[in-house]
Amino acid sequence: MKRIAVFWLVVGVIGWALLPWYLTEGGFWRFGWLADMSGTNISALGAALTGKPWLWLPALGFVGAALSLGLARSQLATARGLFASGTAGLALLMGQALLIGTRYGVWEAENPGIGAGAFVTAAALLFIATTGISGLGKGRGDAFVTGLVGAIVALVAIFVFFPLTFILVRAFELKGGGGLGFGEFLPRFLSSNIWGIGCITGGGSCGPAINSFLLGLSTAAGTTIMGLMFALIFTRTDFRAKKLLRVLTVLPIITPPFVIGLALILLFGRAGTITEFFSWAFGWEKTRWLYGFHGVWLAQMLSFTPIAFLVLIGVVEGVSPSMEEASQTLDANRWQTFRYVSFPLMRPGLANAFLLGFIESIADFGNPLVLGGNFNVLSTEIYFAIVGTIADPAQAAILSITLLTFTLTAFLAQRFWVGKKNYATVTGKADSGRHAALNPVLRWTAYLLALPWAFFTMVLYALIIFGSFVKLWGYDHTFTFEHYLRGFKIVVRNGVHFTGAAWDSYFTTLTISAIAAPLTAAVGLATAYLLVRQKFTGKDAFEFSTMLSFAIPGTVIGVAYIMAFNFPPIELTGTGLILIIVFIFRNMPVGVRGGIAAMSQLDRSLDEASIMLGANSATTLRRVILPLMGPAILAALTYSFVRAITSVSAVIFLVSARHNMATSFIVGRVENGEYGIAIAYASVLIVTMLTVIIAMQLVIGRRTLRRADRIEAH
Amino acid sequence: MTKGSVRFEGVTKHFDDVVALKPLDLDIAPGTLVTLLGPSGCGKTTTLRLVAGLEPPTSGRIFIGGEDVTHLSATYRKVSMVFQSYALFPHMTVAENVGYGLTVKRMPKSEVRPRVEEGLAMVGLEGFGDRLPSELSGGQQQRVAVARAIVLEPEVLLLDEPLSNLDAKLRRHVREEIREIQQRLKLTAIYVTHDQEEAMAVSDRIIVMKNAEIAQEGTPADLYERPNSAFIADFIGDANLLPVDVTRAGETVDIVVDGRQMALPTAFATTGQANLVLRPHQLRLTREAAADTLPAEVSYAAYLGNQVQYTLTTALGEIFAVTVPDANPFQKGDRVHIGFDPAAARIVSV
Numbered sequence A: 001m002k003r004i005a006v007f008w009l010v011v012g013v014i015g016w017a018l019l020p021w022y023l024t025e026g027g028f029w030r031f032g033w034l035a036d037m038s039g040t041n042i043s044a045l046g047a048a049l050t051g052k053p054w055l056w057l058p059a060l061g062f063v064g065a066a067l068s069l070g071l072a073r074s075q076l077a078t079a080r081g082l083f084a085s086g087t088a089g090l091a092l093l094m095g096q097a098l099l100i101g102t103r104y105g106v107w108e109a110e111n112p113g114i115g116a117g118a119f120v121t122a123a124a125l126l127f128i129a130t131t132g133i134s135g136l137g138k139g140r141g142d143a144f145v146t147g148l149v150g151a152i153v154a155l156v157a158i159f160v161f162f163p164l165t166f167i168l169v170r171a172f173e174l175k176g177g178g179g180l181g182f183g184e185f186l187p188r189f190l191s192s193n194i195w196g197i198g199c200i201t202g203g204g205s206c207g208p209a210i211n212s213f214l215l216g217l218s219t220a221a222g223t224t225i226m227g228l229m230f231a232l233i234f235t236r237t238d239f240r241a242k243k244l245l246r247v248l249t250v251l252p253i254i255t256p257p258f259v260i261g262l263a264l265i266l267l268f269g270r271a272g273t274i275t276e277f278f279s280w281a282f283g284w285e286k287t288r289w290l291y292g293f294h295g296v297w298l299a300q301m302l303s304f305t306p307i308a309f310l311v312l313i314g315v316v317e318g319v320s321p322s323m324e325e326a327s328q329t330l331d332a333n334r335w336q337t338f339r340y341v342s343f344p345l346m347r348p349g350l351a352n353a354f355l356l357g358f359i360e361s362i363a364d365f366g367n368p369l370v371l372g373g374n375f376n377v378l379s380t381e382i383y384f385a386i387v388g389t390i391a392d393p394a395q396a397a398i399l400s401i402t403l404l405t406f407t408l409t410a411f412l413a414q415r416f417w418v419g420k421k422n423y424a425t426v427t428g429k430a431d432s433g434r435h436a437a438l439n440p441v442l443r444w445t446a447y448l449l450a451l452p453w454a455f456f457t458m459v460l461y462a463l464i465i466f467g468s469f470v471k472l473w474g475y476d477h478t479f480t481f482e483h484y485l486r487g488f489k490i491v492v493r494n495g496v497h498f499t500g501a502a503w504d505s506y507f508t509t510l511t512i513s514a515i516a517a518p519l520t521a522a523v524g525l526a527t528a529y530l531l532v533r534q535k536f537t538g539k540d541a542f543e544f545s546t547m548l549s550f551a552i553p554g555t556v557i558g559v560a561y562i563m564a565f566n567f568p569p570i571e572l573t574g575t576g577l578i579l580i581i582v583f584i585f586r587n588m589p590v591g592v593r594g595g596i597a598a599m600s601q602l603d604r605s606l607d608e609a610s611i612m613l614g615a616n617s618a619t620t621l622r623r624v625i626l627p628l629m630g631p632a633i634l635a636a637l638t639y640s641f642v643r644a645i646t647s648v649s650a651v652i653f654l655v656s657a658r659h660n661m662a663t664s665f666i667v668g669r670v671e672n673g674e675y676g677i678a679i680a681y682a683s684v685l686i687v688t689m690l691t692v693i694i695a696m697q698l699v700i701g702r703r704t705l706r707r708a709d710r711i712e713a714h
Numbered sequence B: 001m002t003k004g005s006v007r008f009e010g011v012t013k014h015f016d017d018v019v020a021l022k023p024l025d026l027d028i029a030p031g032t033l034v035t036l037l038g039p040s041g042c043g044k045t046t047t048l049r050l051v052a053g054l055e056p057p058t059s060g061r062i063f064i065g066g067e068d069v070t071h072l073s074a075t076y077r078k079v080s081m082v083f084q085s086y087a088l089f090p091h092m093t094v095a096e097n098v099g100y101g102l103t104v105k106r107m108p109k110s111e112v113r114p115r116v117e118e119g120l121a122m123v124g125l126e127g128f129g130d131r132l133p134s135e136l137s138g139g140q141q142q143r144v145a146v147a148r149a150i151v152l153e154p155e156v157l158l159l160d161e162p163l164s165n166l167d168a169k170l171r172r173h174v175r176e177e178i179r180e181i182q183q184r185l186k187l188t189a190i191y192v193t194h195d196q197e198e199a200m201a202v203s204d205r206i207i208v209m210k211n212a213e214i215a216q217e218g219t220p221a222d223l224y225e226r227p228n229s230a231f232i233a234d235f236i237g238d239a240n241l242l243p244v245d246v247t248r249a250g251e252t253v254d255i256v257v258d259g260r261q262m263a264l265p266t267a268f269a270t271t272g273q274a275n276l277v278l279r280p281h282q283l284r285l286t287r288e289a290a291a292d293t294l295p296a297e298v299s300y301a302a303y304l305g306n307q308v309q310y311t312l313t314t315a316l317g318e319i320f321a322v323t324v325p326d327a328n329p330f331q332k333g334d335r336v337h338i339g340f341d342p343a344a345a346r347i348v349s350v
């Protein structure tokens, strides 16, 4: 314990006394601050000596830690001292950063956004405190484990909970700097601008909250039914082209959000191919029916059915064949078996798929943005409240709270009500029986619903590719490379020049996604490791808070980030870092899930054997657990990489001129009506992601060929 | 000379509301092999994991080699463990597995290699170093697990049902090997099993556990010959337990069994209801009645080659008997008379 504490003490003192405390001009990694360690590059020590005495405060933590290490007589006393000084130092550091020279400050002073020095100091204080906790006998006296828990808790607190508080604060802020109160919040929150039900009573249109809610219900119901049909076909029939169905499940993951919307416009919009055809053949009027509830719903059905399929295939497979066989030996026919045995066993899984569909639908941003028309939903209203002609952050905050209430309710219902019952029949025992086949009526219902749908999805994707190669969809179908050239032209003259308009955002996207992916995987897997393999107090709360960001819609996170990180103490807007961070914390739940699944398959005695042989938990993690988790790590990497590329909702608030992302570039083109280049770009992204996925699959495939699939202790 | 001793002082272990271990005092002498024996769920594995440091005790103190290790984590205890599942690392070769403990201690490669070879030689697996665990048979994997545990020269070796994944023949062979290595290296070993024959075969001492506490401890002979309870008598070797009334207690006793008075040359402390312990192979079966015999009817007879097993119905309940086969074995339905040698009989409390 002492060695680790001394290490962090030294690191912390260096951070405090030598590294630039505030954000530096050229960025930390340019090392310009090494040449000139004054001005904005000044360290906390330097600043404390020259008129910023509050920067002495964090150092008190180090003094306390040093005293505890030097003077305390017993191990326990040292541990207590370290814990106390670490937490005190951290509290002082945060206190001065939040309260001095900021909007919510109590003291006017020059105290800009914190930089590398403050970060290192804070980390050191945190680890001094967690090392102290390990000395108190928590976490089996393992400083690595307590440190990891501390680090993850701190990160989630800063990058999930801290920004969310800004939304709350903004929503309750009174006009003209009058402090906080319900005075303005309640009327605005409950106003008919949000909750209007005119579309139901017949008196006009509904408020965005009602729209979102109804849309969420319809999409959730639709995707659950379609997903179930696909899952039944996949597991209970001898349908030939099952491989093709599998492909369908990958598509939405690699599809940039508004591509489906675009394809629908090209088919059913006013100038869409199908609209044109019906108008020509039957003289039907060309209408704008697509722009509104119907269009958004259709697009969401196309986007989210595969996700429901993925969830439900596990559910349907989870119904143990031996139960169905038991039912049949009791002389139930196939319909009765399905009706009284299989279906009730699937019900919790269906509820689960429904709630997930609901969350996905009301958090969705891309489809309503492209197809919404006058149909306002919460996620797009939040966006327009921020970027619209009259920016109204308070309104955005209030809408965010509304949206968050919906998603959190569904999330809580999913976890505490459905989550517990789910998968009750998965025994973990190898079940050799065969699933009962469907009765003919059910089978044909499934075929009739699912197969045209699958066909339709395929057609849409084909059209996207096709559309990127024609001059002007709907008007001029001559073949052209024009869109690709505009976006991705390369000129080779005195070296290679990437002159296409899209290159900038393309490279930024790839770079930022490539940086975010391993960090996401690391945070996700570390969390999974703690959850599966370690015992500590507050573990349930820990798990809950790490999974929570799944229920926070991207638009809400985006708004929260610009509110929280636009001014000191943490100033990140306009940097690439904020994009990386937003990806890490939005995609982390998936890494955690994957990690938990993979780690639960690893026999626990493997870790224990390693510990018994004298390895500590860090070594065990590195030498035993991680090597055996190869496939899970690659999956988490691929997934977070791809998600970062296709994400739009949070990103659109956080991009800047220097760091523009592919998706926001495409949104810009769509808003200008330049569909050609938009879908050309989308096709390039899809191909890029497919390449990455296939490459990763090859790597994973090679590994699993070498060793047995399931990892057991031999 | 306390190196390798293990001592528990009032150790308890609770998992939430489950009491896995009631207050337990243990003292294990250095260089001995002690077995923890008992029915499923009695707390054997829990005791072992407490010695290992894989679980913290709820209360009490644990000493290894005279040193208080209650709060020392498993990483730093001089204890090795052989797991029931072997827990060989599937991504490492046999040699890497055996050398793992040395490598993580930062021992230079040049020193690790000879020690690994020595360890593999000790379990008779020279030349298997480059294989993966998945390329070994169950018995070989088991021996690699033993080698991996002993190359660290632990003070205490723990084995949790090390043989349960092996077939019956191999089990006898490997248990002899383990015993031989333990004696050669003069290791303290704690061995968990629920197979009483295995326990009798390898142990210096046996600790029988029941319901999260010790039921009796002693040498194999102690437990077999002087069981302190009906549970032990039945658990260590089969036993028939007949209800008797002790009319005179002391160094020798008088009992009343089935209405007949008998004197037995065995000690028992209290008068009143008790159990008479009769081992199945100590019973004599005859066709003619004699003094002190008990009439019975054969309800089941099984011929096993080297012995014949009988289930007999008597006025005192069912009795299980084993005899060497002779030319004229009893048949189902035969009326027989059971006799026994008073010197071999024992009395235990009910």
Ligand SMILES: Nc1ncnc2c1ncn2[C@@H]1O[C@H](COP(=O)(O)OP(=O)(O)OP(=O)(O)O)[C@@H](O)[C@H]1O
Residues within 6 Å of the ligand: B015, B018, B019, B020, B038, B039, B040, B041, B042, B043, B044, B045, B046, B047, B194
């Ligand atoms: N991690 C745990 N959480 C809760 N209860 C536990 C845990 N480990 C063991 N127990 C309980 O403690 C008791 C003792 O378990 P232990 O594993 O020591 O039994 P055992 O004697 O090794 O049995 P077996 O012969 O079946 O392996 C049991 O009732 C068991 O259910």
Ligand SMILES: [Mg+2]
Residues within 6 Å of the ligand: B044, B045, B046
């Ligand atoms: Mg056990």
